[in-house]
Amino acid sequence: MAGVLIAISIVTFLLFAAIPGGNPANRLAGRLADPEEIHLIDVKYGFDKPIYVQYVKTMKNIFTGQAYSYQQGFNVLTEIEAGAPATFSLALGAGIIWLLTSIAVGTLAAIRAGKYTDRVLTVLAMTGVSMPPFFLGAVLIYFVGYKLNFLPIGNFVPISHSPWEWFKHLLMPWFTLSVLFIGFYSRVLRSTILDTINEDYVRTARAKGLSERQVLFRHILRNSLIPIMSLWGLDLAQVIGGGAILTETVYNLHGIGQLAATAIASLDIITLMAIVLLTAFFVVFLSALTDILYAFLDPRIRLS
């Protein structure tokens, strides 16, 4: 996995360094710069050095906290730190909502499989996965925010500032981000449960006289949750690492995802690399964490 991390950083660097006419010095110097000026900028930032030297220097700067955006001049790590509270709040709240809701919805759809409830839930889940977050966000902002005047329209309020305002401002973003995942997870859980129901140990559990509730919670659900948990770990990692670009942008939360979007628009490679590395780090970290959760849920893994 560390190999993938390094590969990602190299690929990102090469992608942005390989833009034809993409020498950052040309862009920094402006449209009317003479070659002399461009050369000065080249030397100042080290763009005249071989590409691998530039790569190593960039990586060193990122890890020592000395990385500055060429375009905006801000310290990249300070900017990421400034965006972290919004992104963390969004990810944790939405993560809990989408996990619990999809477990409830998926289980209900599975035990009512083929019945009316199942069909309605299936159509709802399909609508959820077909809904772009920025469109759902815009609809909510218009109706709940402007028309009903019920919730504030976007922006982020730190929890230290006012917990109630923090909650109110995040309610719509949480819901928006969750809808997509609920649709997808509940479908996965439904089909896993339907597979598990035919397992021998479920028949054994019924045969030894356990109640339907005990069979469902202790035997079926506990095994069916494993694929959901691994998906959840990876998705949450991506959201924490700035993957919720669309939700953050439509609600103007100024989190890490929105920072990534603005960085790409201005070809700000340093900021982008830092964010991509951060995302990859969280993906690695949380997939290790889900492995531990696995063992907790599945004794077979714990014992081996």
Place this chain on the structure above:
Amino acid sequence: MPPGVGPYKLAWRRLRRNRVALAFGGLFVLLVVLCLLAPVYSHDVAHQGPDIENITGTVKVGGKTETIVSSSDIPIGPTWELSHYFLGADENGRDVAVRLLYGGRNSLEIGAVATLITMVIATLLGLISGYFRGIFDGIISRSLDVIWAYPAVLLGISLGTILASGGIGPLHGTTLMVPAVVIGVVYIPYVAKPIRGQVLQLREREFVEAARQQGLSHWQIMIGEILPNLSSTIVVFIPLILANAILLEAALSYLGAGVKAPNPSWGTMLAEGINLIPASFSQTLVPGIMLVLAVLSVNVFGDGLRDALDPRAKVRIAR
């Protein structure tokens, strides 16, 4: 059931019983036909091109004369009269209904081309890495892991921005092929990995062994023996990738890294509409509903198709 019915005939029988899936499949065909008829509507009904601006003009609605774009820059809402501004105008006084159809054509075209790119390249990569294993598999699988580890939207906007500003060969600037190729590349690992897994199993089967004994070449075995066994997986993936490609196009265009002006698409129309909230909401609602309907219809039909072809298959796109 009479003996000797082929798997596709069986699948068609199952699909035919699934009324919901068929209805949504029909809806998608209807949307495609509507979007293909964009020039006809533009030319013969609305008499208005997709890029014709009309900021100062007026239009007669039910006998009353109304400005297309008011003095406070608020465009006219839906007139519900097919001949002019059926779904209202945008900020620049362009006919939203005309742009919706032309934009839909672009969105669907990008989705279709991206799906084609994904399916062809992913099938080839999956076949090669699964069949030859060893060094081929190592290189291909590791490369796919790198693409996989990026969040799809983040990779999409990075590639889209790079190609639009720099460009490789014909892929540069405002051409629609830039988002199509970008989206096609992003989804390759999601298809290539499951296909590779299936090939790894298929290559150990007796019929592959028999083909090898007959002296068929590697290429003949891959194309003639293994590929036909992958067909139901490939067919099931097509609607899944198409739905996600259309969604990703909208997301990239919303972030400014997809379809570029003056080309319309559902994504760019949504982006323009969202900027006008709350003054003019219909411009967000109209392309948004079309987008959701198109993606939903592909998804529901694809779900039915999967149930019909292989009820036990677990073909899905994570994320």
